[in-house]
Amino acid sequence: MGSGMPNALPLAPTVVDSSVSIARLHGEACFDCGAVGKSLRAAGNVVVRGSTRVWRIFTCGCRRKVAAP
Numbered sequence: 001m002g003s004g005m006p007n008a009l010p011l012a013p014t015v016v017d018s019s020v021s022i023a024r025l026h027g028e029a030c031f032d033c034g035a036v037g038k039s040l041r042a043a044g045n046v047v048v049r050g051s052t053r054v055w056r057i058f059t060c061g062c063r064r065k066v067a068a069p
């Protein structure tokens with residue numbers, strides 16, 4: 001924890017395709033590149049198309065959308 005920002009959780013979830021791997025939805029792997037064993041950080045919420053389940057996703061920082069600390 002501790003990059004300081006309360007972050008953007010109130011954002012509406014991004015809709016993703018159901019082909020996204022479950023490991024990524026579970027936050028066990030980087031949502032963008034699939035890396036495991038890296039330091040992952042919360043990267044917002046997604047919903048799988050056709051579902052209402054909201055998943056909290058994580059990335060390793062490979063995508064610039066997430067503000068770096």
Ligand SMILES: [Zn+2]
Binds near residue numbers: 034035
């Ligand atoms: Zn990544």
